[in-house]
Amino acid sequence: MCVGIPLQLTKVVGTNALAHDGSQIDLSLVGPQPEGTWVLGFLGTARAVIDAEEAHLIAKALDGLRDVMTGGDGGDAFADIDARGPQLPPHLQAALDAGRITG
Template sequence: MCIGTPLRILSCDGIAGLATDGTREELIDLSLTGPLPAGTWVLGFLGTAREVISETEARQIAAALKGLRQVMAGGDSGDAFADLDARTPQLPPHLAAAHAAGKTHA
């Protein structure tokens, strides 16, 4: 499984970018996003920027990944999923539409 990580662009030279996750720097391929200005947040997968994200999204993803690391180490997730804790479960739009139409099975 591949997990995307939020990265902030430090510099860009064409489709090659230098980015940081706050603890380390890495070269990333910007072929899918195109050249980006310094300060832009991206979701990186295996050395490639897959999409541009907001700073808020970057912080939420980083908090969730930190919570997962804590759980994997035997600890508590803390408030890593606070944005989900206060929400009731929601069906994806296509399943909500099927449910509203009275469908109960596939």
Template sequence: MCVGVPMQVLSVEGIAARARGDEGEALIDLTLVGAVVPGTWVLTHLGQAREVISEEEARLIGKALAGLRAVMAGGDAGGAFDDLDAREPRLPPHLEAARAAGRSTG
């Protein structure tokens, strides 16, 4: 399973950045997201910044990851997914557009 980890950029040097997340600091590659400034939140995977995200999105993802770690350790997720429980499921935009147009994949 691939898991994206939110990290906040601390400093930038060319296409690399020093960033901090729940697991500590790391050097990350910025090639896929382009120029960012310190303070920017990015979603990372295997040392690569994949997407610029908001601070709120970073907080929600971090909370969900903490819930998953708790469950994997035999505990309870607690309120890690309250934001999802409080709303109806949503399709990605391209699938919602297909559904609204009456198309299906089956």
């Protein structure tokens, strides 16, 4: 399984960047970005540009997963998901609303 990591770009040269954690990031999929931009990185490649709030929520969830994997309870790492309840991806919600699938 591949897990996306939120990374803030500290140095950008064309489609190559250095992230705050020292990792090298390929920006080919998202195009050149200004320094300070947050991206969601997968195996050294930025797959999406995200905002600071989303980066924080993802980092918090990853911390919660680490906690659970070491026997903890995860704390409030998923409070944002708990507060809104389950949601279908937009394409599945549209299919459900149109009666093409059943819940």
